[in-house]
Amino acid sequence: MTDTAPRELPLQELDEVIIRFAGDSGDGMQLTGDQFTSISAALGNDLATLPEFPAEIRAPQGTLAGVSAFQVRISDFAITTPGDAPTVLVAMNPAALKAQLKNLVQGGAIILNTDAFNERNLEKAGYESDPLEDGTLDGYRSYPVPMSQITRDAVAEHGVKPRDAERSKNFFALGLISWMYTRPVEPTMEFINTKFHGKELVIKANEAAFRAGYNFGETAELFESHYEIKPADLPSGEYTNVNGNTALAWGCAAAGQLARLPIFLGSYPITPASDILHDLSELKHFGVRTFQAEDEIAAAASAVGAAFGGALSFTTTSGPGVALKGEAMGLAVSLELPLVVIDIQRGGPSTGLPTKPEQADLMMAMYGRHSESPMPIVAPRSPADCFNAAIEACRIALRYRTPVMLLSDGYLATSSEPWLLPDIDSLPDIGVDFHTGFNGTNEDGEGIFLPYLRDPETLARPWAIPGTPNLMHRIGGIEKEDGSGNISYDPENHQKMVDLRAAKIEAIDVPDVEVSGDADADFCMLGWGSTWGAIDAAVDRLQQAGKKAAHVHLSHLNPLPKNLEEVLSKFETVICPEMNDGQLVNLIRAKYLLDIKPVNKMNGVPFTTAEIESAALQAMEAS
Amino acid sequence: MTDTPTRTEPADWATDQEVRWCPGCGDYSILTAMRMLMPELEVDRENTVFISGIGCAARFPYYMNTYGMHGIHGRAPAIATGLAMARPDLDIWVIGGDGDMMSIGGNHLIHALRRNVNLNILLFNNMIYGLTKGQFSPTSEVGKITKSSPMGSLDAPFNPVSVALGAEASFVARTHDMDRQHMMEMFRRAHDHKGASIVEVFQNCNVFNDGAWEGITKKQNRDGNLISLEHGKPIKFGADGEFGVVVENGAAKVVSVADVGEAALLVHDETKPDPSTAFMLSRLSRGPFEPTPVGVFRAVERIEYATSSTAQLAMAQNDKGSGDLSSLLRSRGTWQV
Numbered sequence: 001m002t003d004t005a006p007r008e009l010p011l012q013e014l015d016e017v018i019i020r021f022a023g024d025s026g027d028g029m030q031l032t033g034d035q036f037t038s039i040s041a042a043l044g045n046d047l048a049t050l051p052e053f054p055a056e057i058r059a060p061q062g063t064l065a066g067v068s069a070f071q072v073r074i075s076d077f078a079i080t081t082p083g084d085a086p087t088v089l090v091a092m093n094p095a096a097l098k099a100q101l102k103n104l105v106q107g108g109a110i111i112l113n114t115d116a117f118n119e120r121n122l123e124k125a126g127y128e129s130d131p132l133e134d135g136t137l138d139g140y141r142s143y144p145v146p147m148s149q150i151t152r153d154a155v156a157e158h159g160v161k162p163r164d165a166e167r168s169k170n171f172f173a174l175g176l177i178s179w180m181y182t183r184p185v186e187p188t189m190e191f192i193n194t195k196f197h198g199k200e201l202v203i204k205a206n207e208a209a210f211r212a213g214y215n216f217g218e219t220a221e222l223f224e225s226h227y228e229i230k231p232a233d234l235p236s237g238e239y240t241n242v243n244g245n246t247a248l249a250w251g252c253a254a255a256g257q258l259a260r261l262p263i264f265l266g267s268y269p270i271t272p273a274s275d276i277l278h279d280l281s282e283l284k285h286f287g288v289r290t291f292q293a294e295d296e297i298a299a300a301a302s303a304v305g306a307a308f309g310g311a312l313s314f315t316t317t318s319g320p321g322v323a324l325k326g327e328a329m330g331l332a333v334s335l336e337l338p339l340v341v342i343d344i345q346r347g348g349p350s351t352g353l354p355t356k357p358e359q360a361d362l363m364m365a366m367y368g369r370h371s372e373s374p375m376p377i378v379a380p381r382s383p384a385d386c387f388n389a390a391i392e393a394c395r396i397a398l399r400y401r402t403p404v405m406l407l408s409d410g411y412l413a414t415s416s417e418p419w420l421l422p423d424i425d426s427l428p429d430i431g432v433d434f435h436t437g438f439n440g441t442n443e444d445g446e447g448i449f450l451p452y453l454r455d456p457e458t459l460a461r462p463w464a465i466p467g468t469p470n471l472m473h474r475i476g477g478i479e480k481e482d483g484s485g486n487i488s489y490d491p492e493n494h495q496k497m498v499d500l501r502a503a504k505i506e507a508i509d510v511p512d513v514e515v516s517g518d519a520d521a522d523f524c525m526l527g528w529g530s531t532w533g534a535i536d537a538a539v540d541r542l543q544q545a546g547k548k549a550a551h552v553h554l555s556h557l558n559p560l561p562k563n564l565e566e567v568l569s570k571f572e573t574v575i576c577p578e579m580n581d582g583q584l585v586n587l588i589r590a591k592y593l594l595d596i597k598p599v600n601k602m603n604g605v606p607f608t609t610a611e612i613e614s615a616a617l618q619a620m621e622a623s
Numbered sequence: 624m625t626d627t628p629t630r631t632e633p634a635d636w637a638t639d640q641e642v643r644w645c646p647g648c649g650d651y652s653i654l655t656a657m658r659m660l661m662p663e664l665e666v667d668r669e670n671t672v673f674i675s676g677i678g679c680a681a682r683f684p685y686y687m688n689t690y691g692m693h694g695i696h697g698r699a700p701a702i703a704t705g706l707a708m709a710r711p712d713l714d715i716w717v718i719g720g721d722g723d724m725m726s727i728g729g730n731h732l733i734h735a736l737r738r739n740v741n742l743n744i745l746l747f748n749n750m751i752y753g754l755t756k757g758q759f760s761p762t763s764e765v766g767k768i769t770k771s772s773p774m775g776s777l778d779a780p781f782n783p784v785s786v787a788l789g790a791e792a793s794f795v796a797r798t799h800d801m802d803r804q805h806m807m808e809m810f811r812r813a814h815d816h817k818g819a820s821i822v823e824v825f826q827n828c829n830v831f832n833d834g835a836w837e838g839i840t841k842k843q844n845r846d847g848n849l850i851s852l853e854h855g856k857p858i859k860f861g862a863d864g865e866f867g868v869v870v871e872n873g874a875a876k877v878v879s880v881a882d883v884g885e886a887a888l889l890v891h892d893e894t895k896p897d898p899s900t901a902f903m904l905s906r907l908s909r910g911p912f913e914p915t916p917v918g919v920f921r922a923v924e925r926i927e928y929a930t931s932s933t934a935q936l937a938m939a940q941n942d943k944g945s946g947d948l949s950s951l952l953r954s955r956g957t958w959q960v
Contacts, residue, residue: 042958231960240957254948264709284939286946289708289932293701294734301698301731302705305674308692309710331695420960421952466690466706466713469669474638474684476693477677486640487685 010225016075018083022100023092025068028170033070039183041241044231045074050082051414055354062124067099076230080533084608094125109141115148147172154212155205168209175213182228237420244383244412249279251390253286258430263288264306265314266299271354272410273318273344296321300328307337310465316342326369333373334477336461338397345409347604356604357410360580365405374505377557379407381532384419395430401460411606412530435462451485459504510556512563521548524571528554538612565592573623575599628665633658638688649800649826656806671714674703679754680720680747697728700735707740711929717744722752725761725781733790739818740928746823751832783823784905788898793925794820797917801840818927838912852918857888875903893922
């Protein structure tokens with residue numbers, strides 16, 4: 001088939017395309033999008049993805065609530081976001097069209113499964129008249145395709161029942177789009193054979209549907225051209241396509257090796273953090289023990305227990321789960337044991353929007369424990385960066401014997417991007433030594449162990465694990481005497497311990513921030529976490545429009561980089577786009593008395609580049 | 624660790640910390656029993672860990688010269704589960720009171736029991752909140768007048784042995800703070816059991832609930848009201864063994880041996896796979912005013928949790944080889960640029 005010569009159709013070169021596959025949650029849109037992404041990655045395009053799915057496992061079929069979508073942007077240049085708005089929409093039913101049309105750019109292409117546009121489905125989607133005929137699609141290029149029927153016809157010869165046949169229609173769509181964007185056929189054939197291994201009929205049906213879609217594009221004379229997107233000029237090396245949660249899980253496994261410690265994960269399933277538990281439970285051969293606890297509290301508490309025993313301990317959660325872990329985090333602060341708490345931020349309060357991202361747990365991470373319980377905070381900026389963030393969080397936890405909060409979000413968790421694989425040997429050694437000997441003497445001159453005698457440089461206390469002869473000691477949540485660790489209610493000692501715990505966190509060695517974009521600009525955008533991509537892209541656009549703009553990105557939120565105040569002070573105007581109501585802004589204003597301006601968004605959808613660009617232009621005008 | 628038995632004295636297990644329970648508290652006798660038992664177990668102090676939650680009982684780890692953690696209220700079984708999984712080599716004791724284990728930590732307790740984590744759990748039951756100074760607890764009797772229940776508590780109490788049996792515990796025992804030898808024997812059995820063991824200890828709070836257990840634990844009441852369960856023997860009690868226990872209509876019942884004859888008595892079998900008989904025995908008494916069984920209710924073998932977890936790790940390494948980071952990062956396909 002690959003040697004089939006194209007029809008007399010022009011092959012048009014594009015620098016990028018943003019395709020959104022949308023259908024019912026049972027239509028296999030995530031699978032379709034994933035596979036299109038994989039083929040494009042292998043072709044050398046840069047890419048970024050944005051899956052969007054309902055919280056319900058199977059929302060009622062054909063309804064707006066049940067629409068599942070997958071956006072992928074492929075380009076011949078380096079990109080940092082999945083794109084503001086799709087240029088191509090594949091709509092498998094009326095609900096998908098209704099839910100997604102508003103996102104499509106004006107003049108964009110819509111490929112529709114016309115077979116799904118029957119009265120019943122139109123009614124379920126809330127259409128009073130047929131959008132294919134009532135002018136709804138005016139201003140777009142629409143391509144009506146009877147996908148269900150052609151799929152049924154194509155698979156019929158393999159003996160697939162008509163009811164099952166239609167399940168392959170997502171492969172028809174994938175075939176059609178693969179033709180449109182001149183993607184090769186073989187990788188998808190291989191994928192189908194691997195994915196559905198052992199189910200011969202399914203393999204045959206999907207292969208036939210894919211080929212039917214591909215051939216339809218070529219022969220139907222519906223399309224005026226097809227397209228090519230050349231490979232992007234990316235740094236050379238070996239790449240894989242990874243989403244944030246998988247990169248996080250791999251980062252945890254890597255950290256265990258870099259620290260030469262067994263890994264313990266205490267977790268309770270919660271969207272969108274569960275995939276980290278799934279991924280790590282597959283890594284038992286890395287010495288990873290996963291524990292699916294009875295609740296969020298036990299998940300965190302078990303991780304504290306494992307840390308006491310000398311494991312590199314993690315607990316993962318999202319949303320209300322963070323609140324439930326607050327008590328165990330406080331204990332870990334008091335015990336001064338290493339622990340990494342991974343929070344995949346989602347919309348709230350309460351159950352909120354389980355599958356949508358927010359960055360609104362920053363204050364929770366900073367202050368969400370009773371009393372003064374400081375915890376370092378690190379935040380990844382992109383899906384692949386989750387790998388680095390996990391290692392950095394572990395480095396800090398181990399070196400300073402402290403619980404660390406890692407703040408990812410629902411956007412990073414499920415989005416993917418090409419990742420230039422790191423050289424394993426270049427990863428940092430984050431190992432620390434367990435304490436094995438006495439570190440003090442008693443009045444009789446005998447050796448004793450003082451569990452809270454700190455390292456003068458890091459203020460970390462010694463980590464002596466059970467099983468170590470002679471170093472038996474007791475620790476607990478009650479205030480401890482500095483040095484001995486014995487219970488102490490002494491007022492001066494408590495003041496001292498509060499100060500020491502704060503000083504330890506404040507002195508953590510975090511790297512200075514760097515300015516990207518125009519370092520000599522008057523205008524700067526400050527960001528943290530997943531807004532990095534959109535801010536970075538906005539800086540590009542501003543520069544292309546002849547404006548000067550700088551970008552400062554924070555990977556460490558506590559402590560803040562030592563040069564941050566000086567760097568930010570140099571700009572006349574600083575805005576801070578965040579998916580919250582101004583949490584970083586408040587921290588920065590309170591700490592440095594710098595009047596940086598909030599740009600906030602809380603609708604469950606990541607910032608678009610255009611939104612940030614527009615906020616930047618407004619701020620520039622106002623200043 | 625060496626193969627030669629570790630020789631220690633009870634004093635070796637004491638710390639330099641002043642014991643701060645109220646004078647006359649039942650916890651002192653439990654602490655003594657534990658310190659006396661340790662040398663007999665021939666274990667190492669550095670391989671022994673005491674984990675507790677919050678409450679009077681939860682101060683216990685500070686007084687044992689081992690590794691220890693005074694954790695957070697109710698969470699001791701969860702903390703200990705993590706430790707037991709990370710370190711299956713350790714001997715882990717979990718100490719808590721009735722508030723800690725039956726109320727705020729009830730969830731963690733039942734799950735540790737059903738998973739059969741290798742923990743020795745001691746539940747000091749004094750039927751009152753002591754550290755918070757005298758509110759009714761989840762084991763207090765209905766109608767109890769306390770600071771938080773001036774007109775009497777409305778709550779039906781838990782029976783910890785029944786709860787443990789319902790939670791699939793593989794080892795369940797009961798003892799009381801007035802009998803050191805019996806405590807030591809129950810603690811020893813709990814220690815030797817591989818898997819989760821729970822021992823309910825009737826413990827006197829002489830400040831907020833003094834004498835609550837006297838109806839059964841006071842010397843002159845023991846003959847008539849304490850039924851000592853012994854494996855393989857007919858269940859009998861009384862000064863001359865004149866009373867016994869039979870099963871009738873699906874429930875355990877106290878009878879006069881003379882009336883039913885020795886052969887009709889229930890023969891105690893702690894190893895019975897089905898916990899129903901043990902449960903019947905746990906329901907024999909409605910409170911500390913009538914014949915109440917102590918001893919081992921149930922001791923059955925069941926695969927231990929961390930052992931299974933370790934076996935899975937070994938199986939995975941056997942199947943896939945030791946984790947290789949470089950292959951992991953390439954496991955979902957790669958391409959060259």
